[in-house]
Amino acid sequence: MxxxxxxxxxxxxxxxxxxxxxxDGVGMITVRIGPLSGVEPDLLQQAFTIARNGPLxxxxxxxxxxxxxxxxCRDCEQENxxxxxRLLCSHCSSYRVDLISGDEMLLARVELHxxxxxxxxxxxxxxxxxx
Amino acid sequence: MCETCGCSIPDHKHPxxxxxxxxxxxxxxxxxxxxxAAHNREHFNRTGVLxxxxxxxxxxxxxxxxxxxxxxxxxxxxxxxxxxxxETENDxxxxxxxxxxxxxxxxxxxxHLDAHQLHHALHEFPLEHEGQATDILxxxxxxxxxxxAAFDLGQHLNVVLLSTTEGDDKPAxxxxxxxxxxxxxxxxxxxxxxxxDFSIEHAGNSLRGxxxxxxTLTTCAGKTVDINAWVEWLTDQLxxxxxxxxxxxxxxxxx
Ligand SMILES: Nc1nc2c(ncn2[C@@H]2O[C@H](COP(=O)(O)OP(=O)(O)OP(=O)(O)O)[C@@H](O)[C@H]2O)c(=O)[nH]1
Ligand SMILES: [Mg+2]
Ligand SMILES: [Zn+2]
Ligand SMILES: [Zn+2]
Ligand SMILES: [Zn+2]
Ligand SMILES: [Zn+2]
Numbered sequence: 001m002x003x004x005x006x007x008x009x010x011x012x013x014x015x016x017x018x019x020x021x022x023x024d025g026v027g028m029i030t031v032r033i034g035p036l037s038g039v040e041p042d043l044l045q046q047a048f049t050i051a052r053n054g055p056l057x058x059x060x061x062x063x064x065x066x067x068x069x070x071x072x073c074r075d076c077e078q079e080n081x082x083x084x085x086r087l088l089c090s091h092c093s094s095y096r097v098d099l100i101s102g103d104e105m106l107l108a109r110v111e112l113h114x115x116x117x118x119x120x121x122x123x124x125x126x127x128x129x130x131x
Numbered sequence: 132m133c134e135t136c137g138c139s140i141p142d143h144k145h146p147x148x149x150x151x152x153x154x155x156x157x158x159x160x161x162x163x164x165x166x167x168a169a170h171n172r173e174h175f176n177r178t179g180v181l182x183x184x185x186x187x188x189x190x191x192x193x194x195x196x197x198x199x200x201x202x203x204x205x206x207x208x209x210x211x212x213x214x215x216x217x218e219t220e221n222d223x224x225x226x227x228x229x230x231x232x233x234x235x236x237x238x239x240x241x242x243h244l245d246a247h248q249l250h251h252a253l254h255e256f257p258l259e260h261e262g263q264a265t266d267i268l269x270x271x272x273x274x275x276x277x278x279x280a281a282f283d284l285g286q287h288l289n290v291v292l293l294s295t296t297e298g299d300d301k302p303a304x305x306x307x308x309x310x311x312x313x314x315x316x317x318x319x320x321x322x323x324x325x326x327x328d329f330s331i332e333h334a335g336n337s338l339r340g341x342x343x344x345x346x347t348l349t350t351c352a353g354k355t356v357d358i359n360a361w362v363e364w365l366t367d368q369l370x371x372x373x374x375x376x377x378x379x380x381x382x383x384x385x386x
Contacts, residue, residue: 002241002242002243002277002278002281002282005241005245006160006161006281009160009161009162009163009164010160012163013156013158013160013162013163017154017156021152021154027151028153031160036306036307036310037281037307038277038278038280038281038307038308039160039281071342082342084306084307085302085303085304085306085340085341086303086340087306087340087341087342087343088339088340088342095339095340095341095342095343095344096342096344097342099342103307104159105159105160105161105281106156106157106158106159106160107156107157107158107159107160108155108156108157109153109154109155109156110153110154110156111151111152111153112151112152112153112154113151114152
């Protein structure tokens, strides 16, 4: 199970992004995962509840967008959806195909939270309102 | 980066709700590993060594194949091995007994090698031994058909072993691993007469079902040994690798 190490890498990326934007909390994290990436969405979700503890991300949530498996045939140039272990052209049965979607493992978006700037906020320790 | 505001001013305010904003990142989750892998590749390309990542389920015959490979290539080219294993130093010791320079990475409970671990090993384990530059460096990955496929190590080629006792439908069960292969070695072919349900043709079809043109070959490294096709493939790859390296050097020099 390597989802925990993938998840730790994800959270490092998220924290870097949050710091670059001077955010003080992270809400929804959206990743895009294809079945041919080797990452199991359910295991990633489980790993996330353990790994998120720590600065900035302790109340973050993980939203996993599942990418479909799509191939393009090099022989007849048609595109079609496919199962991950049956990547054959559905028009001419060729195995000479290119994967156009299905192996992605991307950090797509991060929702950042920030307390309002100190002039407007009487209490600088104030947590974002919707935690 | 920031679609809401661009974030050029560090202290800017956002329209309501003031404490929300979503940034697009669109970066691969493996980017830290991939950067380390690219650095490893620089190490390799500095010496010209060909690096092969060997993967399979536990016990498919990776270490055994390397022992026989060393014997077959003795005097023709020099090989070295970096071993990834959960706990023991056993495989590295087996190889050293065959005169192969070997370095062990014990991964603890990680079920795969990653580029950082390999980089660390590269700084401890030289790519030349007794004044002789290593021609082929094998990385024997942790026996596992799932996780190692996700981690680029900086290798030039991936070889996946499928032993005849595992069943010929393994590619369909582990598509991510088998799609990553540049070569699939069907190992323990000496056992084929004893097995009634392993067909090399089925294994090939299962692999084609993944939409790849990956070549396959068979090896025997039991009581009888026949690894000729494998040795031939290796020598071809080494020649090709050297040609590529020379061509690259020539184009850089011409510039
Ligand atoms: N009959 C036969 N036995 C083999 C062959 N290759 C390996 N074996 C045996 O299979 C067992 C496992 O071989 P190893 O080389 O240790 O396998 P491995 O893939 O390195 O195993 P791990 O590193 O633990 O994943 C040993 O007992 C080998 O002698 C082969 O071609 N034929
Ligand atoms: Mg071994
Ligand atoms: Zn694993
Ligand atoms: Zn087609
Ligand atoms: Zn901003
Ligand atoms: Zn280095």
